[in-house]
């Protein structure tokens with residue numbers, strides 16, 4: 001087990017280096033050193049029940065340090081997210097502060113380590129937008145949004161963000177120019193014109209571990225998973241929270257396997273039901289996937305044109321693989337198979353997309 005934990009630390013340290021977070025790289029590195037020296041980190045994670053790599057043990061430790069900083073612990077001095085700063089010359093001071101924090105707060109840290117890292121990446125809305133727009137243009141109905149694996153549900157507000165999209169046809173702008181959240185992404189290929197407006201009938205999501213943004217502690221935990229020296233990602237998260245705060249989304253605590261069926265079987269007329277997800281499929285086991293596919297097969301048997309059904313995915317089969325944006329649409333006139341449209345592969349965080357559908 002010790003070997004597995006050591007391997008997990010090294011893999012995470014390298015990932016942080018590659019992804020441009022020297023602070024998280026060093027937090028993980030110092031935790032690894034302390035673990036090897038049988039310090040407080042070894043007390044906390046020795047004998048971990050599970051796979052330390054899959055369970056993201058190093059990121060849970062780094063998440064706790066950031067959470068403590070956000071709550072006002074002195075370690076905040078190293079976190080840009082808290083007005084602090086970290087540079088190479090601070091390495092010894094950071095190492096000392098970490099040992100001190102984990103020693104003082106061992107009990108709180110132990111509780112924190114039980115929760116898996118949980119982010120809600122609003123950048124993905126810059127990919128999903130193309131799907132929502134195509135669906136709205138085709139069906140001409142308000143969208144009844146249903147998101148499985150919604151986390152805090154921030155992408156349910158995609159229509160209230162502003163987008164700046166660099167495309168082969170030149171730059172495109174979409175959304176509210178005065179939105180607190182402006183997303184920048186690249187759409188390679190030749191996108192179609194976007195819907196002028198997308199009307200939303202209702203928004204609802206589910207998650208095994210929903211984040212309640214009205215709860216101060218859960219809100220802080222959500223922030224703690226965004227690395228403390230990544231100001232752009234943090235700014236995006238805070239802006240999306242500001243939007244969602246106006247009418248917080250309803251996120252049911254539920255397994256997608258049963259929830260999807262309940263949401264798509266009975267559909268109100270005059271609305272297009274859009275069940276969607278981003279980077280959730282790899283987390284589902286075979287029977288959960290089968291339950292969702294069966295629910296769609298059953299719902300697709302009876303689709304009327306006044307209550308169409310769409311399954312929009314920004315997802316891959318496995319974690320770490322490229323995601324694909326696609327949708328299957330049942331209009332009431334195209335039979336139980338419906339029609340599948342593959343829009344193209346995209347970056348899993350929503351940085352860019354290759355539009356392969358012919359427009």
Ligand SMILES: C[S@@+](CC[C@H](N)C(=O)[O-])C[C@H]1O[C@@H](n2cnc3c(N)ncnc32)[C@H](O)[C@@H]1O
Pocket residue numbers: 118119120121122124148149150151206207208209254255256257277278279280283284288
């Ligand atoms: C990588 S996160 C993606 C969150 C969000 N879709 C986004 O794009 O930011 C995966 C989410 O799926 C949720 N999840 C995993 N298995 C699930 C299940 N069986 N039912 C519902 N949610 C699930 C997790 O709790 C987590 O919030």
